[in-house]
Amino acid sequence: MRIIQIAGFLGSGKTSAIISLARTMSGEFKKRVALVVNEIGEIPVDGKVVEEYGLRVKDLGGGCICCEIATSFTNTLILLSQTFKPDFVLVEPTGVAIPNQVKLAALMARRDCDITLGPAVVLFDATRPEELLFDDILGNIVVRQVSDADIIAISKIDAVNDEQLVDCEQQVRKINQNAKITRISSTRGDGMIELLKLITESVEYPAYQIR
Amino acid sequence: MSSEKVENSSTKACYEPFGVSGYAVAFRLTRSEPIDKEAIKEMSGKLMLRITSRCIERGAKFIGHIKSYMKTKDGYLKADTIGLDKGAYVESSITEPVSQAYLVINSIVQGIDKSQVKIATLEASNEVLLNYGFNIEIEKEHEYFDKFDIPVQPKGEGSKLKQEESK
Numbered sequence: 001m002r003i004i005q006i007a008g009f010l011g012s013g014k015t016s017a018i019i020s021l022a023r024t025m026s027g028e029f030k031k032r033v034a035l036v037v038n039e040i041g042e043i044p045v046d047g048k049v050v051e052e053y054g055l056r057v058k059d060l061g062g063g064c065i066c067c068e069i070a071t072s073f074t075n076t077l078i079l080l081s082q083t084f085k086p087d088f089v090l091v092e093p094t095g096v097a098i099p100n101q102v103k104l105a106a107l108m109a110r111r112d113c114d115i116t117l118g119p120a121v122v123l124f125d126a127t128r129p130e131e132l133l134f135d136d137i138l139g140n141i142v143v144r145q146v147s148d149a150d151i152i153a154i155s156k157i158d159a160v161n162d163e164q165l166v167d168c169e170q171q172v173r174k175i176n177q178n179a180k181i182t183r184i185s186s187t188r189g190d191g192m193i194e195l196l197k198l199i200t201e202s203v204e205y206p207a208y209q210i211r
Numbered sequence: 212m213s214s215e216k217v218e219n220s221s222t223k224a225c226y227e228p229f230g231v232s233g234y235a236v237a238f239r240l241t242r243s244e245p246i247d248k249e250a251i252k253e254m255s256g257k258l259m260l261r262i263t264s265r266c267i268e269r270g271a272k273f274i275g276h277i278k279s280y281m282k283t284k285d286g287y288l289k290a291d292t293i294g295l296d297k298g299a300y301v302e303s304s305i306t307e308p309v310s311q312a313y314l315v316i317n318s319i320v321q322g323i324d325k326s327q328v329k330i331a332t333l334e335a336s337n338e339v340l341l342n343y344g345f346n347i348e349i350e351k352e353h354e355y356f357d358k359f360d361i362p363v364q365p366k367g368e369g370s371k372l373k374q375e376e377s378k
Contacts, residue, residue, distance in 0.1 A: 010275030010319055011293035040226075041235035042353050045280045045289075045317045052287045052304070067225045095275060095319070096226035127297060131273070137229050138273055138321055 001081050001115045003089050003106045004199050008123030009132055009142050010095030013155040015046045016186035017123060018092045019053050024196055025088060026055075031200075034058065034086035036076055038065045040094050064094050066101035074108040081113035088118070088200070096141055099148035103207035119198070119205045122149035123184075126160045126168045133171060146172050149179045150205045151198055158185040231275065232325040234332050236352040238314045240345045245308030250343065255279060255290035256299035258339045262318055263295050265331035272322030281305075282313045313350075325354040 006018045018035065025031045037047045038060045047059030058076055063069035073091075080086060093102050099120035109115055122145050125132060132142045146152060152172050157165060169181055180198060184191035246254075262277045278291035286304035318332045329352070340347050 011291070039317075041233060041317055043235040043237050043315055043317070043351055045235075045278050045315050048280045048282070048315070049287075049289050052289075064224055064226065094226075096229070096231060098225050101225065125293070128293070131294075135273055135321075138231070141226070141229055 001077075001086055001089060001113065002118045002200075003077065003091060003103075003115055004118035005091040005093055005099060005102050005120050006123065007093050007097060007099045007102065007120055007145060007149075008095065008153075008155070009125065009138075009145060012095065012123040012125040013186055014092050014095070014123055015049055017153070017155065017184065017192075018090050019050055019055065020186045020189065020192050021196060021199070022050075022055050022090055023053065024192065025090075025200070029196065029200070031087040032085065034080050034084050034089045035092070036060060036065075036073070036080075036089060037092045038069075038073070038094050038097070040064055040096075046092065064097050065091075065105055066093060066097040066099075070101070070105035070108070073102075073105050077106060077109040077115065078112045081109070081115070098141075098144055100207050103205075104209075107207060116202075117205050117207065118200075119150035119203075120148055121151045121153055121195070121199060122146055122179075123153050123155040124168065124172055126154050126156050126165060126183075129164075129168050129171055133175075143175055146175045146179075149176055151180045151182060151195070152176065153191070153195055154181065154183045156185060157183045157190060158188045229321065231319060231321050232323060232328045232354075233275075233317065233319040234325060234328040234352070234354050235315065235317045236329075236332060236336070237350045238316075238336070238340075239348040239350050240312040240314055240340065241348075242310045242343075242345050244344070245310040246343060247308055248303065248305045251281070251283075251288060251305060251309050251312075252301050252303050254339060254343045255281065255288055255303075256301045258316075258335065259290050259292040259299040260295060261335035261339050262316070262332050263292055265335045266318065266320045266323065266328060267295070269327045269331050270323045271320040271328075271331075273320065275319035275321060277316070277318045277320075279314060279316045281315075283307070283309050283311070312345075329354055 065073035
């Protein structure tokens, strides 16, 4: 059971991306896919939207899986491995979650089930790079998310021009020199197959223990 | 699908130092005469932008997202925005005129207290939804982040792991 998180700041397009990825993985790729969607509020929106696409979702509400409800997330993974037995679990954390902490929470499930850590895919909204990176306060979360990424997916590329895209890529590269960078548009489908190939490769993306 | 109710936790949340506040509300909407599906889309887009405006008027510095999910007897609608300059995105599978709907709104912003997010969301909702002839009934609401009131997991679940961790 391979755990792949589709992370990124609020409004970066995580839900649209996870729907697109899950449909292709279970359709064309014929994989067994489970979805875990985390929303901090106790009234779900994203989980409901995902369900409308005929996908089955485990909606974890009431806290962030990277910290407050990490144990609940771990238990969900264990339960999924024992019951649904998916090939892949796609995880959509909240927009403020820290990707490495989500990995560490997933790793706790290793005591009870056989999992491998897939990449932390961090979506970066191409329509508002300055807003995200240079906000005095929130910029800290975004920088941390980008620095934790194994794959940075520049999202909403249909809404910007090439020059803006190159600028985006340069800005995130300064923060994370190692991550693969890819471009996607969930609405147009651009880059989704390439992203799928990257996330389904049999490569382990370990969590780091000490920063 | 199930949403897990959770108990209080002393664990500090990752987002607490960043002044992010949120409010979520679920409405039951009713209308004496059905309204056209295109008008519903228009209303939903306006609602997202009006909530954004109200949050900004109250001092919000950053719009995380304003998003909504509407369920009607024959379809659903989702709408969201990340800022006035970005406009609102609306996607709908609704085909029939609407006289009853379930609507969830989730507003997450930075720079104002959660109580202000609530006021902004409710003010804008009243303004827009009433203008389109809907009666509004709040079914459920939830403020969160700065004084978080739920986390962790259902009783019994995870107790084994917790015991192991505490050793």
